[in-house]
Amino acid sequence: MAPPTLTQEILNKKDFVTPNDVRWCPGCGDYAILNALQRTFPELGIPKENFVVISGIGCSSRFPYYMNTYGFHTIHGRAPTVATGVKLANPDLSVWLVTGDGDGLGIGGNHLLHALRRNINLNILLFNNRTYGLTKGQYSPTSPVGTKTKTTPMGSIDNPLNPILFALGADATFIARTIDTNPKHMIEIFKAAHRHQGISYIEIFQNCVIFNNKTWDSVYGRQSRDDHMLFLEAGKPMVYGKTERRGVAWTGGGMPELLPMNGATPEEKGILIHDPTRTDSIYAAMLAEMQYPDFPVPVGVLRQVVKPAYDTQIQQQLHAAIARNGGKGDLRQLLYGRNTWRV
Amino acid sequence: MAPPTLTQEILNKKDFVTPNDVRWCPGCGDYAILNALQRTFPELGIPKENFVVISGIGCSSRFPYYMNTYGFHTIHGRAPTVATGVKLANPDLSVWLVTGDGDGLGIGGNHLLHALRRNINLNILLFNNRTYGLTKGQYSPTSPVGTKTKTTPMGSIDNPLNPILFALGADATFIARTIDTNPKHMIEIFKAAHRHQGISYIEIFQNCVIFNNKTWDSVYGRQSRDDHMLFLEAGKPMVYGKTERRGVAWTGGGMPELLPMNGATPEEKGILIHDPTRTDSIYAAMLAEMQYPDFPVPVGVLRQVVKPAYDTQIQQQLHAAIARNGGKGDLRQLLYGRNTWRV
C-alpha cells in the first residue's frame, strides 16, 4: 500500500457516502455495518480512489452501491474470485469483500475456502444473518438445526456450518468476529483486518429484521450481551460477565471451564490469556467451539498468524523471473523464442 | 440397510471385479485401493446390487468402471451431489464416493463441505496424491508450498489444504486416514466407515508414480513408516516408533509432546489414549495438526461422533407428514387443494 502523500486531503465519513438511496429494510443490521465501514475508511490513510468494494449477491451484497469508492456487485458466491483478480492486477488497492452467509458459505463456499488458503491480501466481511434475506427468508448454511422456513416447513435437518471453524479448516491467517450493534468494535476490527498482511476474514453477526429478527439477541441483546459475549483482546485474560464475573480456564484438551471469579485476580484463578498468534489451529478451534448457550461467544480477533501473502509472492516471482532474464522480455525475444531458422 | 437374506449367496472379491481392463499407469497406488475395496465389499453382508460407486473426474475417478456393482462416473467435482441424490431416492443403498484431491478439494470443495455438514450416510474416499494426475501433473490444493509443476515453474505459493482440518471445518462426523500401501489397514477403515451412520470421510495417501512419485515415502516408505506414522486405535495409548519408542503426551492447549518411552509403560508416561468420540473439534484439530516432519502422521479413525443422518431424517419427516395427513395424499386431495368452488 502506498503511504498517503502529503498533499492528500483528509477524508471523512461523508466522502464515502453515495448519493444513491440505501434500499435495505428499515432497521436492517446492514445499515450499522455500512456506517462503520464508512467511518473506518477515512482513518486508514489511503486515498479514496484506492478502495474497492466487491460483493456477490444478496441483501448484504448491495453494499458497494452505497460506498462512494470503486465498487463491483458481481454474481452470487463468486466475489472472492473477482477480488483476487483485482489484487493480482493491482496489489496496491485496498480491497474489501462483502458477502452473506448464503453467498459466502452456501454457493460460494469453495471460493472462500481457496481465497483463505491462498492468503491473498483481502478483507472479507461475512454478514451472518443466518438466512437468505434477498430471496425472502429460506434457511441458510448457518441456520441452526430445526429452523422453520418455507423450504423447511418441518424444520431444517442439516447441521449448520460454524463460520469460524470453516475458516480454520482453510487455515486462514486472520479470523475475527464482530457484531452489527457495536460500531466501535466493528471499526476496531476493520482496522485490524486492514493492518493484517494476507487475508482477513470477519464474521459479523447481523440482524435481518424481516426474516430472522433477533436471531442474535440471545447473544448480543441488551439483556444478554454482558453475560453471553466474551470480548477478546490479545494479551488480556478472558474475563466476562455482569451478573457474575467469570473467567475462562483451559487446562486439558477439551472445552474450557468457566470459573466464577469471586473477586479473585485472573492470575490467581489461572485464567487464560488471549493469544491470537498461536500458529496451530487447536487454540482457535477451542474458541470456535465456544458457542451459545453453553459458552460466552468470543468476539474480537480470534486468530492472527503470519504467512506470506499471495499477491506479494506473485509479484516477487515476477520480479525474480524478470531479473533472471536480465530485464523484462521484449516482443522480439518473445516471438523468436529459442529455436528459429532462416529461409 | 437391509440385513442379508438367508438365501443370499456368499460373495467374494471376484464378484466385484469387472471384465474391463484397468487403465491406470502400472504401479499406480489406485490399484491397491481398488483391490482393498473389492475385498471389503464381500465382507459387508450386503447384496452386490445394493452397492453404488460414484465418482467425479480424475484418474482416481475411473474407479467405478472397475467395480462390478452399480457405478456412475459423473463430472468434475460434483460427485457428492449425485451421491446425495441417490441416497435421497433410496437410503438402503450402500453408496461409496471416490474423489481425488483435485476433484474433491479443488473444484468440488463446496459440495464436499456441504455433504459433510449434512451428514448424509455416504462413504467418501479421497485419494490424495497431491497432484492432478489425469491432466498430467499440475499442482493440487494439497501440494506443499514450493511444488514445481508446469503451472508453477517457480514453485507453488498457495498454502495447501489439510484435508483433515478441512473436514473438521465442516464438523464431519467420521474422519479417517489410511494409506495405499497397507491393504489390511485400508480394509479395516473401509469397514469402520461402512458401520458409521452418517457421512464417512477417508483421506487415502495415494502414490502417483508418474507425476508425483514417492510423494508419501517420507511418511509411509519402508524406511520411515514405523517412525513417521502413528496408528490410532480407540482406547489405546498413542505409542509409535521403531528406532525409538515414543509416546504422545498432550497436556495444554498447544501441540503435543513426543516423549521417549525408555521402556516405561504408557500410564507411567501419561501417554494420551486415543478417543475419536470427543465431540468438540479441539482434539481432532490437534491430530490434524500432527504433520510430517515434526510429528508422526496419525492414521486410523481420527474422529467418530454421533449425529442424526440426513437421509434418515428426511425419511422421518416424510413419514411424519404422511401420518399427520392420515395417510399419503392422493391425487384428488392434491388437485383439489383447500379452496375450490363449483360452477
Next chain:
Amino acid sequence: MESESVKTRALKELQTVVVRFAGDSGDGMQTVGERFTESAAIFGNDLATFPDFPAEIRAPRGTVPGVSAFQIQFGSTEILTPGDAPDALVAMNPAALKVHLPDLVDGGMLVVNKAAFTKGSLRMAGYPANPLQDPQISENYEVVEIDLNFLVLEALKDFSLNQKNKLRCKNFFALGFMYWIYSRPLETTIEFIRSKWERPYPELAKANIKVLKAGYYFGETTETARNRYMVTKAEVEAGVYRKVSGNEALVLGLIAGAAKANRDLVYSGYPITPASSILETLAAHKHFGVKTIQAEDEMAAIGIALGASYAGNLGATGTSGPGMCLKGEFIGLATSTELPLIIFNIQRAGPSTGLPTKTEQSDLTQALFGRHSDAPIPVIAANSPCDCFETSIEAVRIALTYSTPVIVLSDLYIASGAEPWKVPDPARIPTIEVPFAQEGEPFQVYRRNPETLARTQAIPGQQGLEHRIGGLEKDPFSNVSYDPANHEHMTRMRSEKIERIADSIPPTKVNGEPYGELLIIGWGGTFGAITAACSSLQAEGFSVSSLHLRHLNPLPGDLGEIMENFDKILVPELNQGQLSLLLRSKFLLDIVSYNKIQGQPFKVRELLRKIQEVLRR
C-alpha cells in the same frame, strides 16, 4: 353534476374490467388483490392477475421503488390476460400514483387515499406539487379522493388496537369500496379474514371485517363515485374450480405426473426469484411422498436430482437464468447418460442479474444450446398459469418415455400470475408407463426402443443388472469407447431420439382459419395477449390466425405445412428474436419479428398495432 344523473348511471353492466391496486410495499396491496381475485373467481367470473413487486425486500417507505401493485382483469367472457391498462386504479400514496397513473385508461376511475398526500410523501415520490390539485387529472379521470386514515380510525374508534395497527386495516377499506363499485359480494373475503386471523388475533379479524364493510357502506352512502358497475358470471364449463398461479400449477403437474408414472419425486432447488416458490410449495407437499432438498447451489441441485433419477426416482430441479448457467454441465451428463430429468427455468429479465423481478422470455436459445457440444434435449414451454399443469405432466412424459433431460420454460409473468383452474379428474390424467429393466432378463445399457430410441433404465438394487455409466463416450454396452464410428453413431442416435419426440406430439392447433394472410406464432407467456389480439382482429374480419408452441425442441412435425398456408408470419417475443432465429433456420422463411425487451408482458394493444402494421405492408 347533479346526483340524479349519478344515480341513474349506476350499475352499468360491463363484460370485462381491469382493476389495479397500487401502494407502498407495506400497504398490503398483494393481499387485497388476492382477495378481490378470490371473490371474483368464486362469484364466477373468468379472470387473470399479475402481481408486480418491487425488487427490494422493503424499499424505503413511500418511495417510487417501494411501490407494489396487483392487477386483475375479470369478466363475463373469456379472460386471457390481466389486461393492458387499468379501468380503475387504487393509489394508496403519491409514489403509487406517480408510477401507475400513466397506465390508467382515459376516463378511468382513480381512487386515492387523500390522507397520504402529505408534503413529505409528495417529495419522496418526486412530485413538486400535489397532483390531486392538477385540473388535468380531474378532467381526464373519475377521481375519487377518500381520506382513508380518518375513515378507518373512525370506524375502529371502539377497538383496542393501537393507531398503527388500526391504520394497517386501510387496505381493506379500499377493497370494500371497490367491492361496492363492482357490486361484489363480501362473504368470501370475510370468510378469509376469519379463517386467517380469528384464532390468533380475534380483535384484528374483527377490525378488518369492520373496515371492509365500512368501505362498502361508504360507497353506498356517500355516492362519491359516479359510476357503479356489474360484471356477470362468465359462461365457463361446469366443474370444480380453484385458483392457481403458474408455479403452483407446475408443482401440481409435477406431482401428478410422477404419480401417474409411478415414480417417487425428488425435487432439489436453490432459492432464486421467481423459481423459489416451486421448492417452497413442494416442501409443503411431503405428505404426498415428495422429497425436497435445498441444495448448496444450482449445480448441486441438478446433481442431486440426477442422482435421484439414476436411482429410480424422478429427479427435478428448477431455477432462473443465472442458475441455468450453472446447470449446463450436468445437463450434458444427463444427455450423455440418457437419464430422465426435469429442469424448470422460470425466466426473468437479463442478462446477468438483470431485472430479477421482471419478466422476459429470453432463455430459449440457452435452453436449446446452453451446453458444449451437440447435446440436443427437448424444450417445452408453458403458456399460462393453468397451462403449467399440463406442461409439467408433458415434461414427465417426455423425460421418462425418451430417457432424457427436459427443459421446461416458464416465466415470471405466468409463474406469479393466477387464473381460475378447472380441477381435472385425476382418473383422466393418462398414466405414463415406463418400466425399468427386468431382473433376470438380458440387459444392455444403450439398447434402444426401436420406436422411441430411448434406453431402458436398470436401477441400483436390481439384481443382476449391475452396470456402469458416465460422461465418457460409450458403446452400446456402456463400455468406454474411443471408436470414431461409435461416437458418430451415438451422437446421431441421441439427436434422432429427440427428433422422434415430434411423432408423439398432437397436431398443432391453429386459432382461426388454417390459411390466410398472416400467421402469428408465439410461445410461452405471450399466449394470452397474442390470442386476445388475434381473436379481436378476426372478429373485425382480418385474415389473421395464431398458433402457440408448447414444443420448441423438437418443433411439431406439422408446423412447416401450416406456415406454408400463410402469406406472412409474425413472431412476437419478449426477447431479441430467439424463436425467430430457430424458425428462420429451420424453414427458411422471412419471418417478421416483433420484440419487446422491457421486463413487461405484451399489451394487447401493442400487438394489435403491430399486427395491423404487418398486414398493411
Next chain:
Amino acid sequence: MESESVKTRALKELQTVVVRFAGDSGDGMQTVGERFTESAAIFGNDLATFPDFPAEIRAPRGTVPGVSAFQIQFGSTEILTPGDAPDALVAMNPAALKVHLPDLVDGGMLVVNKAAFTKGSLRMAGYPANPLQDPQISENYEVVEIDLNFLVLEALKDFSLNQKNKLRCKNFFALGFMYWIYSRPLETTIEFIRSKWERPYPELAKANIKVLKAGYYFGETTETARNRYMVTKAEVEAGVYRKVSGNEALVLGLIAGAAKANRDLVYSGYPITPASSILETLAAHKHFGVKTIQAEDEMAAIGIALGASYAGNLGATGTSGPGMCLKGEFIGLATSTELPLIIFNIQRAGPSTGLPTKTEQSDLTQALFGRHSDAPIPVIAANSPCDCFETSIEAVRIALTYSTPVIVLSDLYIASGAEPWKVPDPARIPTIEVPFAQEGEPFQVYRRNPETLARTQAIPGQQGLEHRIGGLEKDPFSNVSYDPANHEHMTRMRSEKIERIADSIPPTKVNGEPYGELLIIGWGGTFGAITAACSSLQAEGFSVSSLHLRHLNPLPGDLGEIMENFDKILVPELNQGQLSLLLRSKFLLDIVSYNKIQGQPFKVRELLRKIQEVLRR
C-alpha cells in the same frame, strides 16, 4: 526382386510425404515425431503435424488403448494438413499396427519392430496370429521388418546403461532409419539430444546419438528398404521461422496483443485437456510480466480474469467444453458490465466428458448462446496453428476496442498440431490504443463511443472517477434502473455494439473465383483440409471456391453478398451443423451441411468426395 532394381529406384523425388510414427505410450513416439518435424522444418520443408495421444496417462503397456501416434506431412509445396493417410507407417508393436495399419496407403511403406511381435503382445493387441506372416500384408505394402531390440543392444553393447535403458533408445533407431529413407540430415536432432541430455545424463545422450546414427547407417548398409526418397525445400517466403503449435501461437499472440495494447496480462486457468498447455506456457513467461494463476475451478478462473480486467489489466482465461459450461454466468456479467475479457475454448469431442483427447468443433452454438438472456458477444475462431497468433491479437483488439468479452474458439486438432511459422516483425504488429478515462474529465460509466458504442473504462486507483458497476440493469450513469425503456435501450445498445464490430473486419477473402457453382464455407480447424480439397478441384477445373470465417459473431458484412454469387453452398463441419444453422437463419439460403462427428479431422479425400457429390446434384 533383385537388388539392382532396388538401387536404381532409390532417391525418388516427392512433393509431399506423410509419415506416421506409432507405438506404445512409453515408446517415445511423440519425441521422435517432434524431432522429425524439427529437422524437416529446418531443412526448409513446409509441414503440418498431428499428435494423437491415448486418453489414459499410461494405458497398460502393449494394449490398443495405449497406442500413441504422431503424424507429419512435409513437402516442397504448401502443406495445409498433416495428411489424410500415411505414406509410411512406423509401428513399434502389434497394437500400433492393429490401430494404424488400416490408414496406410496401398503400397505404402510399413516399418515394424519385429522383436516386439511376441506371443504375449500379439495377444494383447488382439491378433490371433502374427500379422507379419500374413501374405496380404507383404503384398499390399512395402514391409520393412527390423529387429530393433537386437540392433539397439548391439549398437550399445559398450555402454554402461542397463538393458532397459538401452532399449529405451530404440525410437531413435527407427528415427535414424526414417531419416535415411527420406534423405534427411541428422544434425538438428543430434543437437537436440545434446542440449537436452548431455548435461544431466551424458551417457544417455551419447547412446541416443549412437543409436540414431546406427539407424541411419542401417538403412544405408542393408538396403533393406526398396525405395529412398527426397523431398526438396519448399518455396516459402524468406524470413526467420520457428515451429509453433496452436496453443503456443495463441499464447504468443495474447502476450503480443496485450503488449501492443499496453496492458499487463493476467491469465487464469484451471487444467483441462486440451487447454492446459495455454496456462502452462504462459506460466513460463513470467519474465514478460505475465501473471498467471491456477484457479480452484473454471468459475474462479474467469472471475479472476474479469477482476483483473476491471482493475485495468487484460484478463484472459481458457478451457474446454465442460469448463465452458461453468463460465456462462460470468460471461453474462462481463457482457452486462461491458468489460474486456478473453475466453479461449479449445474444443474437444463431447457431449459431457465425451472423448477428451479427440477433436471436434461443436461448441459454436454454445459460444453464441450459452448464457441466459440476450447476451451476444463476439466469437472468433482460429483456423490453423499459425493462425492462432493472429486470432489472439484480434481477440485483444476486439475485447478492448469494444469493451466486451470475446470467445476464441480453437480445437484440439490445431492446438496440438504444429507448423513452421514465419516470425513476424514485432514493430509491424499494429498497436491497440484504448485509453482509460481521464482523471479530471467528466466521466459517465455507460457513455458510448459514437462509432464503436464501446464504453470507456475508469479503473480503481484513478482519482475522481469512483463508480459502481454490477450485474443489475443500469442506466447510462450506472445507477440501478428498473425503467422498462432503459432496459430495452441498454439491451439494444449492447447488441448493436457487437454488430458494429463487423465494420472493423477486413473484406472476406475467397479462395478462388468470387462467383461460381459452389461455395464452401468453413470455420476453425477445417481450414487446411477444405482449402486443400478446394484448390485441388479448382486445379481440375471445377467451379468451386471456398472461404473460411474467422468472425462468427458478428459475421462479416460482405458475407451475404458473396454467398449470392454462388449456386450452391456447402458447409462442412465437425459437428451436427452449427454454422449451418446460423447461416440458414441469417441468409435464408438452403445450405448443404456436411457433418462428421468422429473426434477426427476431415480427410481431404472425404471432402473431395462430398464436394463432387454436391456438384453433381
